[in-house]
Ligand SMILES: Cc1ncc(C[n+]2csc(CCOP(=O)(O)OP(=O)(O)O)c2C)c(N)n1
Ligand code: SF4
Ligand code: SF4
Ligand code: SF4
């Protein structure tokens with residue numbers, strides 16, 4: 001699956017933990033999710049792993065995962081900072 | 082940013098024994114500053130006009146050392162269709178063993194969205210505030226004229242298709258070319274979460290056609306086969322983008338005809354009718 005989905009993982013580079021740029025955070029409803037993996041496939045930052053955990057240290061809150069989820073299992077919730 | 086998604090798939094397909102040649106573009110920003118660079122393979126930053134020439138030199142050097150390292154140019158549309166085109170043409174004519182990838186966000190993104198030769202007709206950019214008066218340069222037909230052993234189009238919304246094309250390209254000796262359409266939220270003026278949707282619409286409306294050419298022989302890729310038989314209305318693609326706001330009916334009509342002509346040309350060619 002790692003090979004097929006091209007899951008590379010972000011780590012800290014020159015800009016540090018880029019998750020701090022986020023305004024909205026993706027929240028997955030595990031009851032609704034059918035584990036299709038599309039969110040992980042499309043996430044531009046590669047922050048969703050095989051078990052569909054989202055690494056919020058690097059998620060920039062773009063909302064692509066929520067938009068592409070066929071089950072509407074992901075809600076984008078405003079960050080309180 | 083769609084460039085990032087594509088780059089992940091490109092590098093995953095290419096594997097660790099690869100080097101990237103990157104001229105100035107959004108990717109050189111994503112890359113970050115040494116020693117904190119984001120890529121796990123060596124990256125050579127080079128002047129716009131020299132990317133493909135640099136790759137030629139590298140490829141020859143690797144060959145002389147008996148290495149099979151993949152040499153991949155990863156350049157934007159401005160760096161390819163405008164500034165880098167002579168080096169690109171030269172490297173293809175010399176038969177350099179490398180892969181040239183152009184990710185096309187249809188403008189000079191890194192410097193704030195000036196029009197490039199790849200900006201489509203009617204699109205507003207900072208240098209075409211009233212909409213671009215001329216059409217998109219057909220880079221693929223220019224590359225095709227060099228008779229490369231492999232060339233393909235791809236789109237960031239179809240990452241597995243891209244992955245397969247990169248794998249195939251790198252299994253072939255000689256100069257290879259992949260042109261990726263990469264929708265860009267600030268440049269095309271649509272909400273970020275619609276990035277994959279926008280890429281799919283480009284393909285479904287037939288605005289962007291996915292195909293491969295091996296030694297000239299054309300194969301239309303899966304997602305475009307259905308789209309070409311029954312394209313979605315062009316307005317589905319156009320209306321969601323601020324850069325196409327207030328298009329005149331004449332420009333809209335010209336765009337529709339352009340899409341129609343491309344679909345016909347490629348379907349006739351694939352069917353063997355000239
Ligand atoms: C010779 C030269 N001219 C201008 C620039 C400034 N410049 C840096 S990036 C860039 C835009 C590149 O556009 P494109 O190749 O489409 O890549 P994108 O930024 O859209 O990813 C420009 C004009 C430069 N670095 N070198
Ligand atoms: S919001 Fe964007 S960056 Fe965050 S997990 Fe979803 S697709 Fe990835
Ligand atoms: S796209 Fe939706 S349904 Fe599919 S794995 Fe992700 S959250 Fe679950
Ligand atoms: S300008 Fe567009 S292509 Fe460049 S980094 Fe931003 S979203 Fe990506």
Ligand SMILES: [Mg+2]
Pocket residue numbers: 157158159184185186187188189190197
């Ligand atoms: Mg560009």
